[in-house]
Amino acid sequence: MKTIATMALKPGMVLAEDVLSYKNELLLSRNTTLDDIAIAKLSRYSIMCVSIKEEADFATTHFEKVRVSEGFRRFEQVYAIYMANYKKMIDGLINEDKPLSLETLYQIYGEITGCAKTGEILLDYLYNMLPTEDTVTYSHCLNSALVAGVFGTWLGITQKELFILIQCGFLYDIGKFMLSPDLMWKPDRLTDEEYARVKTHTVRGYHIIKNHQVDENVLKATLQHHEKCDGSGYPNGIKEDDINFYAKIIAIIDSYCAMTSARSYRKTLIPFEVIENFERTDVKYSRALLKPILTHIANSQLGMTVRLSDGSIAEIILINQLKLSRPLVKCGDNLIDLAKRTDLSITAVL
Numbered sequence: 001m002k003t004i005a006t007m008a009l010k011p012g013m014v015l016a017e018d019v020l021s022y023k024n025e026l027l028l029s030r031n032t033t034l035d036d037i038a039i040a041k042l043s044r045y046s047i048m049c050v051s052i053k054e055e056a057d058f059a060t061t062h063f064e065k066v067r068v069s070e071g072f073r074r075f076e077q078v079y080a081i082y083m084a085n086y087k088k089m090i091d092g093l094i095n096e097d098k099p100l101s102l103e104t105l106y107q108i109y110g111e112i113t114g115c116a117k118t119g120e121i122l123l124d125y126l127y128n129m130l131p132t133e134d135t136v137t138y139s140h141c142l143n144s145a146l147v148a149g150v151f152g153t154w155l156g157i158t159q160k161e162l163f164i165l166i167q168c169g170f171l172y173d174i175g176k177f178m179l180s181p182d183l184m185w186k187p188d189r190l191t192d193e194e195y196a197r198v199k200t201h202t203v204r205g206y207h208i209i210k211n212h213q214v215d216e217n218v219l220k221a222t223l224q225h226h227e228k229c230d231g232s233g234y235p236n237g238i239k240e241d242d243i244n245f246y247a248k249i250i251a252i253i254d255s256y257c258a259m260t261s262a263r264s265y266r267k268t269l270i271p272f273e274v275i276e277n278f279e280r281t282d283v284k285y286s287r288a289l290l291k292p293i294l295t296h297i298a299n300s301q302l303g304m305t306v307r308l309s310d311g312s313i314a315e316i317i318l319i320n321q322l323k324l325s326r327p328l329v330k331c332g333d334n335l336i337d338l339a340k341r342t343d344l345s346i347t348a349v350l
Contacts, residue, residue, distance in 0.1 A: 001051045009039045009050070016051040062304065062349040063270075067128045075115040075125045082108045086170075087138050093208070094177050100212045105170050106163070109145055119150035120300045123260075130262045136185050137176050140257055145169030147253050154296045155249070155289065167214065168221040168246050169253060175205025175222070199234050202226055220244035225251050228284040240286060248286040252278075252293060255285075271297050272346045276325035298324040307348040308336075 001016035011034055019028040019042065027045055028038055042050065059065040066072055086108050092098035116122035126146060131139035148169035152162045176184050179201055183194055190198065206223040224247035227233035229240035233251075240248075259269045259277060269277065275294050282290060298319045305315055306329065314329035314336065326338040329346075338344055 001053055001057055003049050004052050005049050006039070006042045006047050009034055009042070009052075011035050011039070014053040014057075016053045016057060019047060019050050021045050021047075060350065063124065063127055066124045071115070071121070072125055072128060075112075076129070078115050079112055079129065082111050083135065083138065083142060086142050087135065090138060090141070090174065090177065093212075094174070100171075100209070100214065102167065102214075105145070105167065108142075109149065109166055109170075112142075113146060113149060119153060122146060122150055127260050127268060128262075133181070137173070137181060140176075140261065141170060141173050143257050143261065144173065144250070144253050147257060148249070151249065151253060151256075151293050154293055164215050164217050165246055165249060167218050168225075168250050171205070171209055171214065171218055172222045172225050172250050173201070173205065173254070174208050175201030175203070178204045178208075199226070202235050217244060217246045221246040221250045223247075225254055227251070229286055230283045232284065243286075248289055252285055252290055270346065270349055271301055272325050272327075279323070279325055294324050295319075295321070298327070301327070301349065305350040306346045307350060309345045309347050313350065 004013075013034045015028055015030055015032045015034065018026055018030050021027050022045075027041060027047070028034075032038060056065065056068040059068050085104070089098075089101065089104060093100060113122060116125055126143050129139065129143070145166050146169070148165045149162065152165045157165065179197065183190075183197060184201075186194070202223050202225065206219060209222060210219060221244055223235070224238070224244050227236065227238050227243045227247060228251070229243065229248070231237050231239040255278070256274065259274045262268050275298055278285070278290060278294055301316050302319065303316060305313060308314055308329070308331070312331050314331040316327050317330045317335065318328035320326055320328065320337070320339045323339045326342075329336050329338060336344065338346070
């Protein structure tokens with residue numbers, strides 16, 4: 001909230017505190033939406049200034065509070081600057097076959113991640129980003145590189161491996177730029193013919209970067225990031241032992257970014273919904289890589305206040321290691337094990 005002079009008040013502003021007269025009489029109560037009559041009343045009683053709600057005061061969920069924070073606003077500004085740089089580089093590569101500058105990619109990565117003190121904060125910031133229609137594919141690739149740094153750190157890989165993984169994040173989906181955005185981000189179910197065209201982006205991407213100076217693992221991740229450990233993926237239907245190490249991590253990152261990135265036609269999933277989706281399809285991913293990532297996401301929610309599907313408010317008390325998406329919560333004086341109460345689910349983080 002902020003204090004503002006009565007003479008500067010405008011209709012539509014909302015009081016953050018009760019307003020009392022000099023006789024201690026209540027003139028206007030907290031949460032009153034001001035109109036011309038209310039403002040005139042304050043002037044008539046010689047009230048010099050009042051407390052008015054700011055944008056942050058209206059935020060109710062955790063992610064809404066992040067969105068109105070000063071840290072996120074700074075992040076948005078820096079992200080926009082380096083998104084433009086990244087877009088220019090990718091356009092040059094696609095349209096003019098200009099050489100890749102890994103140094104520029106690392107600068108983009110460093111400047112943006114430097115706005116977040118921790119990996120968890122970075123993920124919260126990315127959760128709140130809403131790309132424009134002409135930057136959806138670019139933001140998906142850029143966000144994947146940023147998430148790669150977080151997940152790679154959680155997995156404890158070496159610095160050299162982390163650099164390669166970040167490269168993979170920037171480049172693995174580059175084949176999508178060869179397809180129509182309307183096809184790539186179609187909100188409705190794809191036809192068999194459309195899906196067949198979408199699946200060509202892995203091979204297209206491989207051919208775009210194969211003649212540039214990139215690590216062999218980046219090439220393999222580009223080609224194999226839609227291969228699944230159970231053999232149900234594409235383009236070659238290979239299984240876990242034959243899938244490149246980096247491609248396995250990128251497959252997790254790709255799905256994570258798809259679930260947590262805002263789109264005009266659907267809401268983003270909250271952390272426990274993301275975890276539940278992964279748990280439901282875990283045979284498709286490397287469990288050795290997926291489990292520590294999901295565990296870290298779940299543990300980051302400890303102590304958070306959440307809303308349950310029945311409307312009640314609870315606190316995350318304990319993470320269930322056998323079912324990460326279904327923690328133990330405290331609701332009033334009661335403990336609820338969501339692993340047993342399958343009729344309840346977490347619908348919002350407050």
